[in-house]
Amino acid sequence: MALDSFFNLIFGWAIDIDPLFGIAVVAFIFTLIVTLIYKYTTDQIFMKNVKSEIKDIQKQMKEHKEDHKKVMELQKTAMEKNMKYMMHSFKPMLFTFIPVILIFGWLRTAYADIGPVFYSFSWIWGYIIFSIIFSIALRKILKVH
Secondary structure, three states: OOOHHHHHHHHHHHHHHOHHHHHHHHHHHHHHHHHHHHHHHOOHHHHHHHHHHHHHHHHHHHHOOOOHHHHHHHHHHHHHHHHHHHHHHHHHHHHHHHHHHHHHHHHHHHOOOOOOOEOOEOHHHHHHHHHHHHHHHHHHHHOOO
């Protein structure tokens, strides 16, 4: 892969120190980049409002759980809101799709000879666990909806 030398220059030192540390560094940096792209390519006010509306609808569904017709009507409204939310989320996904493919290709190559990174977990599980933790923290810190 042509970008291997680029990624080795940027992240290789962290993997050389400790494979688990390397995964944590890569996951943090890449999660930060994706979170910033998501924040600045979406209308955060719109996202917050739609999320709030969906929560209100879910609350109403719990209140009207005996009235199946009302629940179905509320479910339809919730699905429409979810579709709006999801459609608005596609833009950042388009910006991050290629970089995700590239970084995962490099990680697979970089960790091919290393084996399990944490107990019996491979690098992919380490990346997933770290990225979930960092994503939750970064979204709260950066107020991303």
